[in-house]
Amino acid sequence: MSGRSVLKRIDWLTILFYLLLIGIGWINIYSSTYSGDNTSIFDLGQIYGKQLLFIALSLASIIIILALDASFYERFSSLLYLVSLVLLLGLFLFGKTIAGATSWYDLGIFNFQPSEFAKVTTALALAKYLSDIQTDIKTRKDQMYALLIIIIPAILIIPQPDPGSALVFFALILVVFREGLPLYYLGLLMLTVLVFITTLMFGTTWVGIGIVLLIAFFLLVKKSRFKVPMLPLLTFLLVAIAFSLSVNFVFNNVFEQRHRDRFSLWLRLEKDPTKLEEIRKTIGYNTYQSEKAIESGGFFGKGFLEGTRTKGDFVPEQHTDYIFSTVGEEWGFLGTSTVIVLFTLLMLRLVYLSERQRNDFSRMYGYGVISILLIHYFINIGMVTGVLPTIGIPLPFFSYGGSGLLGFTALLFIFLKLDANRLNEWN
């Protein structure tokens, strides 16, 4: 296939979203790290200068990704996966520690973060495994294997420590669901989370009453023909209440104070104003400052380079994990909602592209891409706007960082290459 046909068949709409996000991201990195001195935007001594270099590198890598044969990715996915596992293992010996996490290799000109690379290879490996003709996701054994592919890199990443990145891998379970894992797993998972949260907020008694009321409601509205399996229902009720009780126990006896603080901050459990103030100054400082920065932007924002809280460096890590607060302060609701809409459109477009694949591998990989982007976007913006607890992972295409940007670019453009190639796949 010639390069020209790639350019013809590639999905330009996705590329447009990609470029917009990267462009807006860079503008906000510039604003977050601009010191007021009149230096060139290409100044590599400045964060924004470096990010510009990373963008250039990413664009260059796109050419390579698109130039490679589409079948390369499927064929070598297992190998790439193994390589990434080795790289993750190697960190225990040769890793470079930055800010307490041993997550990088020092490559001289820049630091390479293998976990970003592993996200791509794991998505490829999972797609490869699931699309294998011999795999039947309905069987327990294959479900276990699929889960292992996801969990192994996560387990290697947790002790770096980088629990945030490890969490990202679990998003790939969405792919497995798409390919046939029964949905009640997902329902059960969500119910568990719900019971956990509501127990913390309202206590076991209310949770119990709530579940009983729900069951009663269900029994009332059900069709009369439908025979209710009473035993499992009662078991479920008892298990839920037991779980709710155990949540209290774990929260009060197993969690450390800093964990409790995180949860009380997130769920607004603390009502005592002096303690609240204390939390705002310590564990909740980031969230509080970032919320305030976003809030202070109002509808129209304060304008480019006019963010007072941004300039004052009140929000820590503002050019990396908290980059979205700069958007909020300087561009206001107009800016933030634009970014949300762009991400939403990008992911919906990718769902559409995935679903039109004829090749199982391509579709499954597409879902992997969406899952990874989605969880990054969800957790990051949730954290920055204060609706989720603090979990430090970057916002794709936005946050400062070379490995991250290259990783996300590779993740996306491998899929675009597969998509551009979809008509050629008859074999």
Place this chain on the structure above:
Amino acid sequence: MKKLLLSSIIIVIGLMFIGRLSYLQIFSFSQEQVLEDPAIKAIYDYPERGYIYDRNSKLLVGNDPAYDVMVIPREVKAFDTLALCAMLGIDKEKFIRELSKARVYSPRLPSVLVPQLSKEDYASLQEKMRHFKGFYIQKHSLRYYDTESAANVLGYISEVNERDIAKNPYYAQGELTGRTGVEKEYDDILRGRKGVQYIQKDRFNRDIGPYKNGILDTLPEQGNELHITIDKTLQEYGELLMHGKRGGVVAIEPATGEILAMISGPTYDPSLLVGRERSANYSKLHYDSISRPLFDRTISAEGSPGSPFKILNALVALQEGAITPETTITCYHGFYVGGRKRGCHCGGGMRNMNVGIFRSCNAYFAGTFRKIYDKFPTTDEGMDVWEKHVKSFGLGGYLGSDIYTGRPGRIPDKEYYDKWYGDNRWSSSYIISNSIGQGEVAATPLQLANMTAAIANRGFYFVPHLLKKVENKDISIPRFTEAVHTTIDKRHFEPVVEGMADVYTKGTAQGLQIPGIEIAGKTGTVENFTIINGVRTQLTDNSVFVAFAPVDHPKIAIAVYIENGYFGARYAGHIASLMIEKYIKGEISRKDLEKRMLEKTLDREYAKPYLGEEFKINEHVW
């Protein structure tokens, strides 16, 4: 369905975020955020407080630079503590205490270490200060008084408290505001308007440049200078005369209502309430509960006016046709009320109005007072009329002047006595003491001076006030420039004024005539009581005097009230006479009179109630 699941999740998450962001950025957002933005700090530039001048443009209050020693604890390097302490003139313990206090406040922000150095200390420190890293000297301005007088008139300034801040959003912590007197009344004119500069800070509270390039910044507006109506020379002279005496002296220019002097004794040097020793001095003044120097007797001491009040009764009687100037009343060295005799010092005999006034005959005025009430079918009606006339002289209520504090005095009305005796159970005899200015009537020296001004003007007065010019422009406040008319016709004043003039020529104040100035006045000798160990005890009479001069075109009306000064002609009469001469002639011809007043004190009288032993009152020697 599974195909739609992921799309739905994406859309739901998107909507959730939009919802959260609109909550934050649209519903929670408020414009006032700039004020609480930790990244923006307002730095205020305080204008110099306006100067205060007297009526002849002599400086009363200016500003002096003051110097605070500041410290930024983080920048302090090792230094010789003892040497610095010696330079600053404080002991080491205090120094260490202040330094740790500053560190607790903020290691990065400047704190005041030693406030308000003197100019001399500053001169010697200025050079050496730079050897001590982290310490520096900051200049600001303090009130400077070009007089030791008029503390009660000028008032003082102090830092705002939380109540002030809540009441007026202009103020911020640490700013100064007027507390009493002119400083309080005209605070907003004097203080000007502070300028503000918004500074962008980082999270370590370091300045990183102007906020929005300074477009929101404002320049300070200078404070305005005031001219007040006080005559500095007269005020200072009056305070000299009041040395060792308690009481109040108020002089008013009748043609304008301008207060020429307002002397409360004892008083204090206004500069005591400025500078490093301020709070110590304030406590000392505040807790002096015997002589009460912070108590402004000119506006807050409500005393029985005594005989000067007789003049009002005469005027009321004339106005109501109860008497004519020729009506005579016999004085039996006193008069009888309900079978009890009340004394009189006038000498006895037939008294008409003229003699009644200049001899201050109690019997004459008791009779006159009765005649007023006899004109009316009921005592209530008589009381209403009497009250209306008397109150029209500005007694028994606030005058509406521009003096911040003060008391309204008291003119009793029928409700007052109904409460006391019961409805219709009293008559003019019950309240006869009011005829001679004792009894239930009470007035402040300011009110007495104003009353005298109204008599001097033959029937009207201007609300007494202190403000003369703002930024050299005469005031045009209708409240002060429009005359207030009494309810007494002009023609009734002449016989009364004549009697008052005769007080000096043939009456109770004969020795006090000023050569070359025709003067009208009235003495008063007021019985007064205190409570010692639960027993009502009479003290030496208060000495009261009101006067105005010249009789025809009055330039000054004055009221003098001296506690326990005995006869009106003694202390009060002397001081009134000297004040008038000083104001009109500019110098004193009667040096003996002046010497007597400058030297004599009433300390012996004031000590009596505290001696814990029997004492005599109203002693004839003086």
